[in-house]
Amino acid sequence: MALKAIVKVGSVTNLSDARYCAGMGVDMLGFDINPASPEYVNPLKFQEITGWVAGVKLVGEAHGLSEENIRAQLVQYELDCLEISDLPLLESLKHTDLTFIIKATTEASLNTAMTLAKNTPAVAYIFAELNNQLSVKQVVSANSEVPLLVGYDVSPEQVERLLASDNVNGFALKGSQEVKPGFKDYDELADMLEALEADD
Known part of the structure; x- marks a missing residue:
């Protein structure tokens, strides 16, 4: 299955999500590597x-982790990319072999992320998380030089309008816990991926 935009599914905690999303053609799977996180x-x-x-x-x-803790975790995981929201960490970590996703949750942090990305080749994506401090309007008007992902509060009905803006390149979705091992409710995720399915 081909998707019409870049898709990252984060907070993956189980094999059911991982296999389903990979089979649906998503580009990236995200795993929380902070031991203090419930996910x-x-x-x-x-x-x-x-x-x-x-x-x-x-x-x-790697949200909520210090540079020292991130480096300790990187030894234990085979990763392609690191997602951070503490922007000063980028300077100290940019010389690793990884690419980066910068997560922004406010208009100010989105603007800072775009400036950093412009001067840091290791930044592959910016992820703008919609909330009461970062609106669709602010994201759509952003002029990012690296691909911009939008999440998590996006409905299937918004997909076409966001992609038509030219400034949005993809979407960040979120996995969920299994009802019990091997049993999952994919309704919300499936609706988004169906809306993102490329036309034949």
Whole structure:
């Protein structure tokens, strides 16, 4: 299945999500590598999940971690990309072999992220998380030189309008916990991926 935009599914905690999303053609799977997070995926579970999927980039979501803790975690995970929201970390981590996603949650942090990305080749994407401090209007008017992903509060009905803006290149979606091992409710995720399915 081909999608009409770049798609990252984050907060993946189980094999069901990983296999479903990879099969649907998403570009990236994100895993929370902060041990203090309720969505944390430890290195062993990460290996077990990612061993069953292919053709997707693996993203470590490192929000809330210090540089020292991030470096300690990187030794334990085989990642393609690192997602951070603490912007000063980019300067100290940019010389790793990874590419970066910068997460922005306010208009100010989005503007800072775009400036940093302009001067940092390792930044592959900016992820603008919609909330009461960052609106669709602000994101659509952003002029980013690197691909801009929008999430999580996006409905299937908004997909075409956002892609038509020229400034939005893709979407960040979110995985969820299994009802029980092997059993998942994919309704919300499936609706978004169906809206993003490329026309034949």
